[in-house]
Amino acid sequence: MEKANTYHIHISAHPTDRYLFFERLYGMLSAIEGCRVSYTEAPKDGRQDLPDEVDMLVVIATEHYFTWQNSGYESEYLSAKSRGIRTIPLMLESHIVDLVNMRCSKSQYIDASEDFEFALAALEAHIKNPLPREVDDSLPSVFISYRRQEKKALRQLVEIIEKAPNYNAFTLWYDELISPGDNYSHAIMKALKESDFFILLVTPSLLEEGNYVMRAEYPTAKKMNKMILAIEALKTDREELFHKYPDLRSCVSIRQPDALYAKLLGIRDKP
Secondary structure, eight states, X not given: OOSTTOEEEEEEOOGGGIXXXXXXXXXXXXXSTTEEEEEOSSOOSSOOOXXXXXXXXXXXXXXXXXXXXXXXXXXIIHHHHHHTOEEEEEEOOGGGHHHHHHHTTTSOOEEOSXXXXXXXXXXXXXXXXXXXXXXXXXXXXXXXXOOTTOXXXXXXHHHHHXXXXXXXXXXXXXXXXXXXXXXXHHHHHHHHHXXXXXXXXXXXGGGSTTOHIIIXXXXXXXXXXXXXXXXXXXXXXHHHHHHHSTTOOOOEETTOHHHHXXXXXXXHTOO
């Protein structure tokens, strides 16, 4: 924030979603010192562009917003996109992950589908202190690759690794560490390039044709000659896994933490 009352945040939503979530979001944003919050009271048919002075657009991301005709998406969101305004989707429904990725493929979203209050706190923290996460460059960096709908599996893996002996010998990176609104693809490729190791978090959804891990992250890791460790979080067809992810020869189960720790330390100690 540069000066009080100069940071302008506009909330965009489908009209049917305003009654469910708008009040808490508006109240939280309005309480932040230095923020001015706006929204369109009664969206009209036709073009409804954003005010010129908007600095950030917060989208209440629902299936209605992206699939039903409304001026929020068709005018406010598309206007913000064309003008390069920082946009943060607040995803309220878990089943629309692929839809949000398709419509907002270049913006990191905040997952509010399970805990709306936690998501609000994350958004508030980002707005108050929008600084990048500090990383210890002296430690080996581990890039965790996974399907975005498998957040529970990701958090389970992170918790297990954080309990590992000598955990402090690593720096973990995964996409939840991207600042909301940042360009997702650019941040992913930058982190992958700077990483030392690549963890492939294995779940059945990893086998779906054309997913981002299959077409981008895994091939890039191979091309960069990253050391790759596959960790199975949910039972997955190994034969199909090894077929769709060439040169992958082994996979350790998340249910065997000792073996997982040994693998991590093994790749860390390789010259």
